[in-house]
Amino acid sequence: MQEPADPEPADPADLPELTGLARLPKAHLHLHLTGGMRPATLLELAAEQGRSLPRGLLDPAAADLDVTVLRGWWKFQRLYDAARALLAGPAQVRRVVAEIAEDERAAGSGWVELQVDPTTYAPRLGGLQATVELLLDAMAGAARDTGVGMALVVAANRTRHPAEAETLSRLARRFAGRGVVGFGLSNDETRGDTAAFAKAFRLARDAGLLAVPHAGELRGPRSVRAAVERLGAGRLGHGIRAVEDPALLALLAERGVALEVCPTANVALGVLPDVSRVPVPALRAAGVDVALGADDPLLFRSGLVEQYAAVRAAHELSPAALADLAACSVRASCAPEEVKARLLAGVRRWLAGVRPGGGATAAGVDGAGVTAADVPD
Numbered sequence: 001m002q003e004p005a006d007p008e009p010a011d012p013a014d015l016p017e018l019t020g021l022a023r024l025p026k027a028h029l030h031l032h033l034t035g036g037m038r039p040a041t042l043l044e045l046a047a048e049q050g051r052s053l054p055r056g057l058l059d060p061a062a063a064d065l066d067v068t069v070l071r072g073w074w075k076f077q078r079l080y081d082a083a084r085a086l087l088a089g090p091a092q093v094r095r096v097v098a099e100i101a102e103d104e105r106a107a108g109s110g111w112v113e114l115q116v117d118p119t120t121y122a123p124r125l126g127g128l129q130a131t132v133e134l135l136l137d138a139m140a141g142a143a144r145d146t147g148v149g150m151a152l153v154v155a156a157n158r159t160r161h162p163a164e165a166e167t168l169s170r171l172a173r174r175f176a177g178r179g180v181v182g183f184g185l186s187n188d189e190t191r192g193d194t195a196a197f198a199k200a201f202r203l204a205r206d207a208g209l210l211a212v213p214h215a216g217e218l219r220g221p222r223s224v225r226a227a228v229e230r231l232g233a234g235r236l237g238h239g240i241r242a243v244e245d246p247a248l249l250a251l252l253a254e255r256g257v258a259l260e261v262c263p264t265a266n267v268a269l270g271v272l273p274d275v276s277r278v279p280v281p282a283l284r285a286a287g288v289d290v291a292l293g294a295d296d297p298l299l300f301r302s303g304l305v306e307q308y309a310a311v312r313a314a315h316e317l318s319p320a321a322l323a324d325l326a327a328c329s330v331r332a333s334c335a336p337e338e339v340k341a342r343l344l345a346g347v348r349r350w351l352a353g354v355r356p357g358g359g360a361t362a363a364g365v366d367g368a369g370v371t372a373a374d375v376p377d
């Protein structure tokens with residue numbers, strides 16, 4: 001089927017534009033479980049359970065989510081905790097996982113790595129191990145139903161004692177090769193000593209898990225360097241402030257440490273004033289792989305396609321640059337090689353303007369006429 005070329009300038013709020021970006025195959029590497037809940041599901045679960053919700057959760061756009069101010073993170077965390085409490089048992093977890101897979105399929109994701117700190121769910125789900133088993137089972141089912149590959153990143157909370165992280169790391173190790181692909185470190189980045197989590201990360205890496213801590217969003221380049229050098233990060237949640245240190249950028253490029261960059265989250269949390277300041281072109285120019293992510297769509301009301309649309313609009317990215325970002329996300333993922341090859345081939349087809357099962361468009365997906373040769377493998 002032919003797609004008519006749009007003669008108007010690109011507008012990210014334009015439905016056809018988002019549809020085009022949704023057809024770009026990609027991997028989603030920065031998504032938290034509760035943060036992936038649909039707003040409609042939030043309302044339904046709250047009604048079922050007779051819970052009232054904080055106003056900020058009902059209308060996050062009107063809420064002040066600036067985490068850079070005093071007690072800012074606490075306010076954000078309070079909203080997140082209220083939403084998470086709605087995942088009251090296995091049925092709710094299975095529902096949210098299934099809906100995430102459906103939403104990701106609609107966004108063009110062929111592979112999703114879901115990040116979960118099991119400690120916060122465990123009391124309601126029968127313990128830590130039962131929580132991971134439930135998640136893996138739910139994800140396997142959702143993957144079968146949607147065709148979207150799903151894997152789990154077990155994340156520790158950096159505001160808790162490092163011994164807890166070591167417990168989680170040992171738990172994650174048990175499921176290495178069985179659905180758990182990485183080990184993360186999340187929560188308020190301004191708290192906790194990164195180096196204190198070195199043992200937990202060594203245990204995870206020794207089992208073949210990818211180290212994917214959050215760093216370099218609320219703290220500067222030193223936090224990124226600590227995550228790479230002390231935790232052996234193979235990929236980083238955020239990491240955007242690495243752009244302030246050219247030597248660090250060179251280190252990330254040399255080691256192939258990709259950054260999971262979440263533009264609308266950075267802006268919503270007050271870290272950057274607008275998406276034009278999210279340094280995607282600078283990072284790519286330095287040779288650092290960038291995988292766009294949505295972080296918590298429930299709180300930022302912005303999914304994965306919207307991240308591509310936002311950076312496209314803010315930085316006037318070409319189709320080749322968008323395809324390059326999608327290819328980065330696939331390369332930086334823990335997907336099996338055959339999945340990566342299939343998705344990368346899809347990226348090249350998108351760029352060449354060829355629809356799966358259809359013919360070529362007249363001038364590429366959005367009229368730029370770029371070729372598949374522009375997308376590196």
Ligand SMILES: [Zn+2]
Pocket residue numbers: 030032186214237295
């Ligand atoms: Zn995150």
